[in-house]
Amino acid sequence: MTDVLSTQAHNTLPNLIGMSPDQMAEAMPVIGEKPFRAKQLWNWIYIRGAKSFDEMTNLSKAMREKLPQHFRLSRPEVVRHLISTDGTQKWLFRLDDGNEVEAVFIPEDGRGALCISSQVGCTLNCDFCNTGTQRMVRNLTAGEIVGQLLVARDDNDDWVAEREKRKITNIVMMGMGEPLMNFDNVRDALNIIKNDAGISISRRRITLSTAGVVPQIKRCGDEIDVDLAVSLHAARDELRNVLVPINKKYPLDELLKAVAAYPGARNSRRITMEYVMIKDVNDSPEDARLLAKLMKKYNIPAKFNLIPFNPWPGTDYETSSNNACHRFSSILNDLGYSAPIRSPRGRDIMAACGQLKSDSENQKLKAIQAKRETPAAQ
Numbered sequence: 001m002t003d004v005l006s007t008q009a010h011n012t013l014p015n016l017i018g019m020s021p022d023q024m025a026e027a028m029p030v031i032g033e034k035p036f037r038a039k040q041l042w043n044w045i046y047i048r049g050a051k052s053f054d055e056m057t058n059l060s061k062a063m064r065e066k067l068p069q070h071f072r073l074s075r076p077e078v079v080r081h082l083i084s085t086d087g088t089q090k091w092l093f094r095l096d097d098g099n100e101v102e103a104v105f106i107p108e109d110g111r112g113a114l115c116i117s118s119q120v121g122c123t124l125n126c127d128f129c130n131t132g133t134q135r136m137v138r139n140l141t142a143g144e145i146v147g148q149l150l151v152a153r154d155d156n157d158d159w160v161a162e163r164e165k166r167k168i169t170n171i172v173m174m175g176m177g178e179p180l181m182n183f184d185n186v187r188d189a190l191n192i193i194k195n196d197a198g199i200s201i202s203r204r205r206i207t208l209s210t211a212g213v214v215p216q217i218k219r220c221g222d223e224i225d226v227d228l229a230v231s232l233h234a235a236r237d238e239l240r241n242v243l244v245p246i247n248k249k250y251p252l253d254e255l256l257k258a259v260a261a262y263p264g265a266r267n268s269r270r271i272t273m274e275y276v277m278i279k280d281v282n283d284s285p286e287d288a289r290l291l292a293k294l295m296k297k298y299n300i301p302a303k304f305n306l307i308p309f310n311p312w313p314g315t316d317y318e319t320s321s322n323n324a325c326h327r328f329s330s331i332l333n334d335l336g337y338s339a340p341i342r343s344p345r346g347r348d349i350m351a352a353c354g355q356l357k358s359d360s361e362n363q364k365l366k367a368i369q370a371k372r373e374t375p376a377a378q
């Protein structure tokens, strides 16, 4: 019982992971320390990857003993860490309150992108997305968003000073949740990740993907200024209303005007249009031509990312055929747009968004059912 109580008390302490440099400096006088100590803490947390205060050997013993009484250094707990035969890695994380989220690392030649989550579940209910079937529980804190990256670095021995030797070079806000529905925490987390005195991943190596929360797109340009990706998936409102229901609130015309005004687009930084290829739903040559027409109409410097649908248990949608994907891609190419087909990664470890968490929930449900069905011992 004592252990449970002390863990609960520990979890209510403020987490240093996720605080901005200013917040950390303001927290120091509260424990009787000078604000400059925050710089040392920042260095230990974000340059050296310290997991405990004991490791911070250039701080006085007295300070090292005082810190855990007031703060914690809390990373998400790893429930599962799976590594695919193709090198893709996936984590299922448990947060302090027991909720679970996922992150995926996709290594490629000379670079590696970590896809991280911004919410537990999602409110947007995109029809083709497994996460959309999960109940929206809450927004992640800035510390929980940054914490996914810290654990991925731990597990890949990636706390190396030379940037060019690092495995995780890019960040994609494309995991569970809609990042622009958790704007403030996503902004604060990305500002920590970008900070030159710490993790220092440049804004050009960070992509935020939105399903189209139009009012926040301008704010994203003003306050976060990373590359933008749009989960487009349809070139017609009637179809997009079904696949990405937020389209009913912010239809294509409003969305594409906001995207065209995004700082990246104005400076010819290309905007990525994510397009899940679903058999006989959105993969016709007519759809491809319509997409190119839309990009020209709104003057968007777009590149397409064609993603063959990755089926999950319970969905009726099917993956487009290879032929359909290649035909779609070459029509877009002929009309002046790059449109590579993303090769499926990590299928053996359920790497598509939300699959591992759903699997974990199903296993828990089965365990509860089995318990109910097992007659109690006499």
Ligand code: SF4
Pocket: 122, 123, 124, 125, 126, 129, 130, 131, 132, 133, 175, 176, 177, 178, 211, 231, 353
């Ligand atoms: S695709 Fe993204 S925005 Fe849509 S339901 Fe899935 S997680 Fe949410």
